[in-house]
Amino acid sequence: MSNKSDATCCHNHNLNAECDPVLEVLKIGPSCGDAESTVQKRAEWLSKLRRESVDKPAIFIGMGTCGLGAGAGKTRAKIDEYLKSNQIQADIVEVGCIGLCVDEPIVEIQLPGRNRIAYRKITEDKVETLLDSLLKQQVVLAENQICQHRSEKLTPWENVIFFDEHPFFAPQTRWVLANCGIIDPDNIDEYIAHGGYRALIKTLRNFTPAEVCDLMEQSGLRGRGGAGFLTGKKWKFALAEKSEQKYFICNADEGDPGAFMDRAVIEGDPYRLLEGLAIASYAIGATKAYIYIRAEYPLAVRRLRESIKKAKEYGLLGNNILDSGFNLEITIKMGAGAFVCGEETALMASIEGRRGMPRPRPPFPAVSGLFGKPTVINNVETLANIAEILANGKDWFSSLGTAKSKGTKVFALSGKINRTGLVEVAMGTKLRDIIFSIGGGIPDGKKFKAVQIGGPSGGCIPTQHLDIEIDYETLQTVGAVMGSGGLVVMDETTCMVDVAKFFMDFIQKESCGKCIPCREGTRRMLEILQRITRSRRNEVGNEALERFKGIMYLNRLARVIQDTSLCGLGKTSPNPVLSTLRWFRDEYEAHIFERKCPAGVCTELLTYEIDPEKCVGCTVCAKNCPAKAIIGNLKTPHFIVADKCIGCGSCVEVCRFKAVTVK
């Protein structure tokens, strides 16, 4: 029966009466009532929300940005149509991305009494086949099966592997991504039923802000956005400042090309971020928080807006949260597309409505940040870790990982790899395991060349260092940085000089222009790389001389930029060149001395020939040649005049008979 001491556990809650539906959130609070009827009702309610059993089929469609890109919208329309025309009652749940982007659109189905089963690549044409037989309890489309989820009470499908046996999911430790692709991201109740908001309730009732900061520091959580500064320490600096107004900023301006974990977390589990942000704001004494998010993520922005609204209705945001006297207002600020705004001080300038240019530190943002007030900035993944740490304890968190890097890290796998997607692994996992076990290796039997980590500030890691145990420190020993965790895999057909050129082009465009070394230096570095990849045919005047001069200066220029730039972007901007030079010097030398591109990417350095055996004389190549360098009559083999060829490669692209060979 009810316990008197619990009677004040949640406001408006009378233990002798049944809970009002709007108080459902509070019903499951850890110190809530324990009257028998309440307990039973709560258990039923939670079980239903967790979908431990369903009374009609539930169909889950992965509708994150990657799902939609692969055609999940059409799949959903087809499923709706099918259900309607066959008069079948079913729940359709739009979930976020489960992480296996390559297999989108992913459709999962849970029939009453049966385990939830996942199917890959369910495009609209496969919907009918799938639903026809599956609704009759028959397993179909064996090649499209991914796995089934484990559960205690439900009947498993025969000959279908479990989620924790699938090569992509088995080696992962999913803490941050636990709910992504599993729960309905728009439904706050489902998040709560899966353990959400327990940490916030615990924090507000049991801990002072100083205790939260201590706990966070002891847990060893480090910023997941790049530099890896101890989160608890950062909070402490801001907590120590006396000010009538403090701010907390969530950096969701995921500008690193090749990283998309923040988008996936917001799209798939937005309340986890809001809960983390609330705890973090409480810990430093901030009453106003901003989420600075890229405008390029329209779905994530929409989801955040709706989640904030819902959390307010539930009293989990706004004034006097959970009767604790703690107020928090969250405002969404959309970034306007500037990579440099990932830098703390530039981001704040952007929120203030100015050009996103960094300023010197000190004063650090924790002392004088947004609008001159103490401010802490953390990125999405960092904040998504907070609730779990508070709920499970600092020792639970720090038991995983390496000596100096604790917990897990989410990596975005992309590029030349079989299973692209989002993976979350324990710190200290070997890079080789991530790429070859989880990622499934390189497609088309090609050879692995390098993996690029950390975006434009990071570096490339070659084969010989694949066995390093990934954490903040080990990556630095091989000239890379953790960054936000984008892993772009490159195979033998990727040219490292071209990659360096690509990054320099990106950085020189994104340099804010404040410091000369970065603004001018990165431009000069790009020009040097461009000259290396330019053919002698297209050189005029003393450009050949410039080419050699540039190579001599490349290293020195890189050091100057590193030493004399103000912000992180500038200081790390030569990294892509330095790291490729360090590990792939031979490729640079092939470009410079032999004037060849071994990977066959730098088109100007290639020579083209037409194989007379294969050429049928269709004249397509001659018509498409912009330099009119191809001669030949209809139905007779054509010929490329080497002197006229500018090496653009358009003949290779248009030839349907693969008669153009490249050397």
Added chain:
Amino acid sequence: MSIVVETILSNHPQAKRDSLIPILQEVQEMEGFISREAIASIGKHLNLPTSKIYGVATFYNQFRFQNVGKYHVMVCRGTACHVKGSAKVLEAVKRELKIEPGTTSRDGLFSLEIVACMGACGLAPVISINGEFFAGVEPDKIKGILNAYRRKESENVK
């Protein structure tokens, strides 16, 4: 002052400098681009010189000063897309539309923009047309994709 801009500004009463970027974003969303007139009105509303507003607006990649086409083609040039050959995709789009990035075709149908990363790296290379994503595009698929839009347009005309 256009009614659209007026409505947007009236939604930001007593706005200060920090509302500048949200206002610019709203104006661009409603009007497609940021006109000189709009900048002048925003300047009056925020009590800021237009030079400052141009300073901010030209700093960020998002803001445009001329209208986009009916179909706005965005080609992703992120790292993953680059490694998977987005440079060739971009070439194909340029060749097909006969326009350069940042410009609009003469009939006002298509405009082309290069974006740094759309966050759909798992599906590289990607392009998006009016927000609709096309995953794993190859240079030879471009013609078909764009022609579908052209067909749609000529059907509308009829």
